[in-house]
Every structure is written in structure tokens, then in C-alpha cells.
Amino acid sequence: MDLLALADFNLVARHGGFGRAARAAGRPKATLSRRVAELEAALNLRLFERGARALKLTQEGRALYERTGTLLTELDETAAAIASGGDRPRGRLRISAPLLFSQIAMGKLAAGFALKYPEVRLEITTEDRAVDMVEEGYDLVIRVGPDPDESLVGRIFLRDRLVVVASPHLKRPKDKLAVPAVVRGPGDRSVAWNVTGPTGRLRVAVDPVLSLASLIMVRDAVRAGVGAGRLPLSLVSPDLSAGTLKHWGDIDAPEITLWALYPSRRLLSARVSAFLDFLKEAFPDGTPQELAAYIEK
Known part of the structure; x- marks a missing residue:
């Protein structure tokens, strides 16, 4: 396969047309059109659908572009690095x-x-x-x-792990009563959290009173005392150190x-x-x- 013709095909595909590719590269439009036509003939494939106003990759053309575009870029960068005497990130x-x-x-x-x-x-x-x-x-x-x-x-x-935290003012209910909880998204329909705490493993029943779209929002609501939350340790570690949140235990789940x-x-x-x-x-x-x-x- 002619690598120069392949590079010209990628240039046209990337810019979405012969005219735009020619202007970007400072090369004649007719030359790019001829080189792409020669590549199509060599492969016996139609790489572009040529409409009156638009140029669109065929299924075969898109597959060729996706599989060769990055490789050609890497070859160019490798050659440039060698020519400059180094392998500086660029x-x-x-x-x-x-x-x-x-x-x-x-x-x-x-x-x-x-x-x-x-x-x-x-x-x-x-x-x-x-x-x-x-x-x-x-x-x-x-x-x-x-x-x-x-x-x-x-x-x-x-690496991180999930922990259950709550405001110091929120007490854990006794007698298996559910604790108010802040959860992430309406898809979290947990009725209990399996937790390992200072006294061993326990099951904390939860009542999702607030559903929020992000874990940062969940953390902020937990800080405000709305309910307990299940959050990454990295997100609440400063609060635990400062005493603004209390650690109820680790969620029984893979790290x-x-x-x-x-x-x-x-x-x-x-x-x-x-x-x-x-x-x-x-x-x-x-x-x-x-x-x-x-x-x-």
C-alpha cells in the first residue's frame, strides 16, 4: 500500500473534503483527488461517497480511517522526534x-x-x-x-474505598430503625448498607430522604446533616480528620x-x-x- 496515498486519504477524511484538505495542507485539490482515486483503485474499494455538495466516508473508508489515522500520526511524531534528536512529548x-x-x-x-x-x-x-x-x-x-x-x-x-459517614449531630437509630440517607441518583434504591465498623459487621437500614446527581453534592448534603452518606474515603478524609463528619464504618465491597x-x-x-x-x-x-x-x- 502506498503510504503517501494513505496519508492523503487521511488528510481528506480528517477535513471532510478535498477543498478544505487542500487549503489546510497548501496542496492542489486535483493532486489530492488523484491520489485518493489511485488508492481506491489499488484497494478495489470505494472510500468516499461523492455527492454534489458533500463528501462522506463509506463504511470501508471509515474503517480504514479509524485504523490508520492514529498509526500515521505516530509515525510522523516518531520521525519528528528522531529528526530533532530526542523523544520530547509533543x-x-x-x-x-x-x-x-x-x-x-x-x-x-x-x-x-x-x-x-x-x-x-x-x-x-x-x-x-x-x-x-x-x-x-x-x-x-x-x-x-x-x-x-x-x-x-x-x-x-x-485505590479508594467506600465509607459510611454522617454529621456528628446525626445519631444512629437503635432497634433496627432506618437512618435518613443521602444517595446518589434515583437508581440507588438501597434499603440497607452492609458495614464493617469498630464493633464488627452490621447492617444499617436506610431511608433515602434525598437523591442527588453527584457524589460531591451528596457529601455537601451529608455535611449539612440531612442524613448519612456512602462516599469514597478520599472525598471525606479531611472532614473525618477535622471532626466535621463521623466515620460509621466501611462498606463491605471491593476496593x-x-x-x-x-x-x-x-x-x-x-x-x-x-x-x-x-x-x-x-x-x-x-x-x-x-x-x-x-x-x-
């Missing part, structure tokens, strides 16, 4: 991160990384869904307790793990490697207390 770095981690830590992390690596153009999106890294063009994703995926590799960089993942079939670029190292520098031990301290800085 170029665009797209990251997807979960909502809570983004709200409490990602802004500070992104700013620190941008100051340390000014040639990297960092783009971070926030969403809790499991994005398709290759199809959606992400270089790195941060996920909470991801399911095993043979196409991804990575490492745990933070929370935050992973940094990237596609296993992709070369680990200098910018991804640099961000992984930056995470390790920020959280060398990966404990909930470490994350809490980082947030409070």
Missing part, C-alpha cells in the same frame, strides 16, 4: 476521565502537565461511560474498576480502583508515557489519603 493528547475524578483532581493535573510539557496539546473529556478508544480517537482513558479488555493495557494509579488505560496494539507514544509518569509522581502510593491531600493543596 502533539495532541486526548484523555477521557470519569466525572468525579475530573471534578476533584483533573483540572489541577492537567494544568501541572501543561506547564511541564508545553508542546503537548491536552484535551480532556469527562464521561462515565466506557468510550471506544480507537473509534473515538482517545490516547488514554481513566476508568473506575474496568472490566477485563484484551485490547487495552494499563495500570492502577489510585475502588482507578486505571489508566491505552490500546495494547498501539505504540506507547512519548506523550502518553509522560502522562503516566506524571500520574505516578502525583500519586506515588495511590492511597485515598494521598488523593485527599492532593485535592486540598
